[in-house]
Amino acid sequence: MSTIRGTLAQFPIPDRLEDRNLAPYLLVGPAIATVFLVTIGPMLWSLWLSFNRWKPGSLAYQTPEFTGVGNYAWLFTTQRFIDSVINFVYYGGFGVLLQVTLGTFLALALYNYVESRAVRIGLITLFTVPMMYAPLVAGRMWQLLLLPGGGVANGILGMVGLPSVNWLGSRWLGLTSIMIADTWQWVGLPLLIVYGGRASLSDSLYEAARVDGASRWMMFRRITLPQLRNLIVVAAILRFMDAYKFFDKLFIMTRGGPGSATELPTFFTYLVGFQDFNIGRAAALTWVLGLGSILTMLLFWRYVQTVEGV
Amino acid sequence: MATGNRALPTVGKAFLALYAVFAAFPLYWTLNTALKPLELINTFPPTLYPEVLNLSAFQWVFSNSRAVSSIIDSLIIASGTTILSVILGAMAGYAFSRHANRIDPGGNVSFWLLSTRMFPPIAVVLPMFFIFGWLNLQDTHLGLILLYLTFNLPLATWLMRDFFNKIPVSYEEAAYVDGYSQLQTFRKVVFPLVRPGLIATTMLSWVFAWNEFIFALIITGDNVSPYPTIIPTLILSNQILWDQIMAMAVVVAIPPTLILIAFRKHIIEGMTLGMAEV
Numbered sequence: 041m042s043t044i045r046g047t048l049a050q051f052p053i054p055d056r057l058e059d060r061n062l063a064p065y066l067l068v069g070p071a072i073a074t075v076f077l078v079t080i081g082p083m084l085w086s087l088w089l090s091f092n093r094w095k096p097g098s099l100a101y102q103t104p105e106f107t108g109v110g111n112y113a114w115l116f117t118t119q120r121f122i123d124s125v126i127n128f129v130y131y132g133g134f135g136v137l138l139q140v141t142l143g144t145f146l147a148l149a150l151y152n153y154v155e156s157r158a159v160r161i162g163l164i165t166l167f168t169v170p171m172m173y174a175p176l177v178a179g180r181m182w183q184l185l186l187l188p189g190g191g192v193a194n195g196i197l198g199m200v201g202l203p204s205v206n207w208l209g210s211r212w213l214g215l216t217s218i219m220i221a222d223t224w225q226w227v228g229l230p231l232l233i234v235y236g237g238r239a240s241l242s243d244s245l246y247e248a249a250r251v252d253g254a255s256r257w258m259m260f261r262r263i264t265l266p267q268l269r270n271l272i273v274v275a276a277i278l279r280f281m282d283a284y285k286f287f288d289k290l291f292i293m294t295r296g297g298p299g300s301a302t303e304l305p306t307f308f309t310y311l312v313g314f315q316d317f318n319i320g321r322a323a324a325l326t327w328v329l330g331l332g333s334i335l336t337m338l339l340f341w342r343y344v345q346t347v348e349g350v
Numbered sequence: 351m352a353t354g355n356r357a358l359p360t361v362g363k364a365f366l367a368l369y370a371v372f373a374a375f376p377l378y379w380t381l382n383t384a385l386k387p388l389e390l391i392n393t394f395p396p397t398l399y400p401e402v403l404n405l406s407a408f409q410w411v412f413s414n415s416r417a418v419s420s421i422i423d424s425l426i427i428a429s430g431t432t433i434l435s436v437i438l439g440a441m442a443g444y445a446f447s448r449h450a451n452r453i454d455p456g457g458n459v460s461f462w463l464l465s466t467r468m469f470p471p472i473a474v475v476l477p478m479f480f481i482f483g484w485l486n487l488q489d490t491h492l493g494l495i496l497l498y499l500t501f502n503l504p505l506a507t508w509l510m511r512d513f514f515n516k517i518p519v520s521y522e523e524a525a526y527v528d529g530y531s532q533l534q535t536f537r538k539v540v541f542p543l544v545r546p547g548l549i550a551t552t553m554l555s556w557v558f559a560w561n562e563f564i565f566a567l568i569i570t571g572d573n574v575s576p577y578p579t580i581i582p583t584l585i586l587s588n589q590i591l592w593d594q595i596m597a598m599a600v601v602v603a604i605p606p607t608l609i610l611i612a613f614r615k616h617i618i619e620g621m622t623l624g625m626a627e628v
Contacts, residue, residue: 063532064449071442071463071507078500079466082477089477146369153362163366165614166373171621172606174561176578177599181376184383184592187392192379195396224376232618236626256358274625285470288563292582309472314568319476326473337465347625 083330090323097317104320111324121325124303127215131304132283135219140276142223143230148264150231151238164235168228175225179289182221183208208294211301218289218302226282230275237271238264270346277340284333305329380603384408384596391592407597416580417598424576424602426491428559431498436552438499439506444540446507447514448522460511464623467504471564474500479568489571497565502555505620509554512624513547514540550616553609560606577602 090111092104115121146167154160170178185192186207194204207217241264249259287306290296296303296311303311306329313322383391384407385400411417442463446454454460478497479488487493517540525535563578570579581598584591610617619627 064445064453067441067445068453071438071503074438074499074503075463075466078478078496079469079474082474082481083469085481086473086477142369146366149362149366153359154366161614163370164618165610166370168618168621169377169607169610170373172557172561172610172617173599173603174563174578176561176563176581177602178376180581180595181380181599184391184596185376185379190392190396192375192396198395224373229622232622232626236622271625278623281468284468285472287472288578291563291567306470306472309470309476310564313472313476314479319480322476326470326476329470330473333468333470334465337468341461341465 086323087327089320090327092320092323094319095317096319101320107320111321112328114321115324115328120300120303121305121308123300124305124308127211127302128283128304130212131215131219131286132280134216135222135283136276136279138219139223139227139279140230140272143227143275144234144268144272146227147231147235148238148260151235164228164232167231170225171228173225175222175288176292178225179218179221179292182217182224182289183293186217208302209298214294214298214302218293221289221293222286226279229279230272233271233275233278234268237268241267270343274340274343274347277336277343281333281336281340284329284336380596380599383592384600386593388589388591388593404593407593408601410594411597411601416575417577417594420575420577420580421602423491423570423574424560424578427494427498427574427576428556430491430495431502431559432552432556434495435499435502435506435555436510436548439503439551439555440510440544440548442507443510443512444514444536446511448519460508464504464508467501469500471501475565475568482569488569489573491574493569494566494574494576497569498559498562501562502558505558506551506555508623509551509620510544510547512619513544513551516547517543546616550613550620553613554617554620557606557609560602 089104091106091108093101093107093110094104095101150160150163154163186194188194188204188206188209191207193207197204205213208214245263245267246259249263254262285306286304287310290302290304290307291310294302296307300308305325309322309325309329312318312325382398382400385403385405386397387404387406390397390400411421442460446460450457475497482488482493482497487496521539521543522535525539530538561578562576566576566579570576577598581595584595584598615627
């Protein structure tokens, strides 16, 4: 018994309670105030900082000094930042595609071909349990599997007679290896969303198609995919949003290396902010990232509203 | 076509079995590594199972003062931030659910609140590093407890709103008709119904705080060090102490694993922001 509820959308509860008092404001107030104190306020201060040169610890810019858009100009003329954005496009694009495709097929295979409820629950638990672990720890686990010398991945290659691979030692292979580790951890999210969506589709559609002699492929193409399209997009956007924040696994698996080859924008921001202490520039970086995540979030909200009542 | 149709279930099952091996292997390897002596970890061909159980790495986790205090720090911080975010989030979630027309038209306010969770953490921690410096909150439990509200409070609010939405308003109206006060209604009617949701929100907030790394890396130091911050430092003259790291990984993975197994249905609902029930 599974249902997808359009709960992300409004569940229309009319305001019929007769208390025209301040209670709702008093209940919401502390949460909103806290969010202003720990997120919105500091972010606005950092927006102001992003227009300043500030490098505490250096002689030149000990206090913030207004430079206009200087930090942003620096950002977009710095090759290292541009490279990290290219890495992000590769990592985010292919990573999300991989996770969502794999998650969708796993979910549909689970729903269609596993009759035993116990096996289904067991597999879902196995596929989702990595999501509950610290990304940092998952990164360490995968680093161990991918060790350049005697790691298991190379051990398996050796057994079938293939040469060892330095999984984390170059730009594209390194990013791909991190992508696989992240897929191992997070494939459960698209899987759960698609599984829930498939379970809520009415059987009558498929019955009708069967009567008309449709093949399984036709049913998949013409019923399953179109019905689940928006949910799959929602899952993809959710995973894409996490790609903006991606830090832990990169920190532990490659530290952006070799050199700066596998750096992603968040990691570059961390280096500018907390190794160079170039706070103004780091603030500009965080706002470029933040703007990206705000736009993604708006897209998410639009799609979530279309999922309403599926 | 017909043969293709008959082969498909087999292909689907084989695909699931193959992926299950891929999903389970890193978990098995973590346990295997934790139980092996360090010199057998980086061998070729790899040692597929420990021939003698070697518990010294687990002994280290439970006796080394740094390891023990890091786990205690993580427990304090995760529990503190969970209590705060669930209380504030449940209050706000209830108001968003029951007074949506007045304070949350179209769900836009609660969604705005949720969206603050999506900012990259590095963007929040950069200004907070200096603010905490002025307030003497760096390297304290309280500092991280407050900072973890940035992701847990929006989540708790959103999930609690979702859970309250599932309780029909008519129950409360009936209680009012029976002469219950607002507080009595909440205690005797709403609270018992929302308790499973409250437990799920609590567990999920706790897990997210337990697993957090980047805030801890930047804000903490000598006095407070949650377990993720010591994992990158377990290195001895260029040799990574894999057995100790993996023993620690096994120990810190136990609470989240038990939580998922015990509260599977609600955790799944929470993980997908209320979109999927399995």
